[in-house]
Amino acid sequence: MNISNLTKGLAIGAALAVLMPLAASADENAELVIDGVTLVTRTAAPDHMNIDEIISGWVYRNDETQMMQMDDFENAGMLAVDAAATDWATVEGEAGESCQSCHGDPSSMEGVRAVMPRYNEAAGDLWSLEEYINDCRTERMGAEALGWNSADMINMTALISLQSRGMPVNVAIDGPAAPYWEQGREMYYTRYGQLELACANCHEDNFGNYIRADHLSQGQTNGFPAYRLKTTSLNSIHNRFRGCIRDTRGETFAIGSPEFTALELYVASRGNGLSVEGPSVRN
Numbered sequence: 001m002n003i004s005n006l007t008k009g010l011a012i013g014a015a016l017a018v019l020m021p022l023a024a025s026a027d028e029n030a031e032l033v034i035d036g037v038t039l040v041t042r043t044a045a046p047d048h049m050n051i052d053e054i055i056s057g058w059v060y061r062n063d064e065t066q067m068m069q070m071d072d073f074e075n076a077g078m079l080a081v082d083a084a085a086t087d088w089a090t091v092e093g094e095a096g097e098s099c100q101s102c103h104g105d106p107s108s109m110e111g112v113r114a115v116m117p118r119y120n121e122a123a124g125d126l127w128s129l130e131e132y133i134n135d136c137r138t139e140r141m142g143a144e145a146l147g148w149n150s151a152d153m154i155n156m157t158a159l160i161s162l163q164s165r166g167m168p169v170n171v172a173i174d175g176p177a178a179p180y181w182e183q184g185r186e187m188y189y190t191r192y193g194q195l196e197l198a199c200a201n202c203h204e205d206n207f208g209n210y211i212r213a214d215h216l217s218q219g220q221t222n223g224f225p226a227y228r229l230k231t232t233s234l235n236s237i238h239n240r241f242r243g244c245i246r247d248t249r250g251e252t253f254a255i256g257s258p259e260f261t262a263l264e265l266y267v268a269s270r271g272n273g274l275s276v277e278g279p280s281v282r283n
Contacts, residue, residue: 077279184266193250223280
């Protein structure tokens, strides 16, 4: 027997063995309410999906984690929002302006997170929220671009995401966005790494099952940026993509790469109709 094939087979077997054979049903009665507003955590799946219902990752968390997100005083991601609110009003760059100078209060960003990523006609490309933030900084403020995965950037995406909390995710997948969506869809079903696992193997075929000591969710992005208890930090969508591919023992794409932006569009479209939750709390 070929030793490399044997090794690969054992690795795949070990990965799948951690999945419990019986799905743990998401709590039908779980209801996410924040500041008196009830968020949509379960709804009919978009027509392009292979499942009937889409479910927020919040539903699969234990009671303590759910409650942490339901209370803004307990949600550690709100510390990032506070930090970004200060940055929002801080003058930076050669133009002597701040985010507030052009946009006024952060509430002006209502609805922005719900439609990201979005095709930018002026740039002729698909842009994530991070790219819009940096374009404002470099082109309008004359300030330096923020690192895509830097704390300052993730904090700012948290502040902007909060303004859309409770609004339905509604990313466009037609028109000029269509080829990017197709690219992301192909990536979602492509097996990566030594374990030869695709996003769909976990988040479509096995959501609700236990993997080690935790439930697999559908991998929705409506809660990002997400505060992870495991890392005690706020995490971006692309950082989570990188971690997933790394876990397949494969070489990953770069954070902020066109590949991850296309994947972000496709995964976001799988959550069209769920409420924007960011910053959420996850394991």
